[in-house]
Amino acid sequence: xxxxxxxxxxxxxxxxxxxxxxxxxxxxxxxxxxxxxxxxxxxxxxxxxxxxxxxxxxxxxxxxxxxxxxxxxxxxxxxxxxxxxxxxxxxxxxxxxxxxxxxxxxxxxxxxxxxxxxxxxxxxxxxxxxxxxxxxxxxxxxxxxxxxxxxx
Numbered sequence: 371x372x373x374x375x376x377x378x379x380x381x382x383x384x385x386x387x388x389x390x391x392x393x394x395x396x397x398x399x400x401x402x403x404x405x406x407x408x409x410x411x412x413x414x415x416x417x418x419x420x421x422x423x424x425x426x427x428x429x430x431x432x433x434x435x436x437x438x439x440x441x442x443x444x445x446x447x448x449x450x451x452x453x454x455x456x457x458x459x460x461x462x463x464x465x466x467x468x469x470x471x472x473x474x475x476x477x478x479x480x481x482x483x484x485x486x487x488x489x490x491x492x493x494x495x496x497x498x499x500x501x502x503x504x505x506x507x508x509x510x511x512x513x514x515x516x517x518x519x520x521x522x
Contacts, residue, residue, distance in 0.1 A: 371398055373509075380485050400452065400512055444500055446515035449492060453484035455516065457506045465506075467517070470500045479517055482510065495522040509521060 371379070383391050385403045392401040449455070457465045457480050467479050478490045479499075500520040504510060 371400075376400065377485075381451070382486055384487075404449070419431055428432050442477060444518045444520050445497070446503070447491065447517040447519060449482060449510040449512060449516055450480055450491070451484050451489065451514050451515045453482040453489075453510065455506070455510045456481040456488075457502070457504075457509055465502075467499050467502070469499055469502055472522075473497060473499060473519070480504075491516065493519070495519060495521050517520065 378404065379393075379400070384404075386403075388450050388459050390401070390403045393399070409478070457467075459466070459481070466481075467473060473479065474495050474496045475493060477493050478491055480491045483489055497519040499517055503515050503517060510516065
């Protein structure tokens with residue numbers, strides 16, 4: 371689906387009495403909901419098994435690790451919808467969060483606009499923002515990581 375088809379789908383969904391819609395075709399997946407977010411939006415990132423945890427028959431490559439220090443995979447706050455992400459409430463205001471900020475569960479980290487509706491995205495965990503993975507006003511996809519968090 372292209373961007374215009376997605377916009378039309380969202381508009382039709384907003385005008386319909388349906389509360390949820392999920393479509394999967396090939397490698398495309400979209401989930402629309404008029405309900406409160408029912409699933410946690412913080413998910414652990416996948417990691418490659420270490421050499422000690424792999425069996426000899428696995429063909430999975432071992433990624434090189436600098437200085438024998440395995441980087442601890444963080445968690446991410448992912449986009450629950452397709453839309454434009456806003457990292458600040460107004461153009462002249464500071465961002466909701468930036469790298470290095472301490473956040474609590476329930477803190478607003480950004481806003482996503484879809485079809486002129488603004489949705490506050492809140493953290494499901496407490497921790498420290500380690501990376502902001504999107505730019506202000508960027509179009510984001512469903513499930514796209516927005517922030518990396520080191521849990522407290």
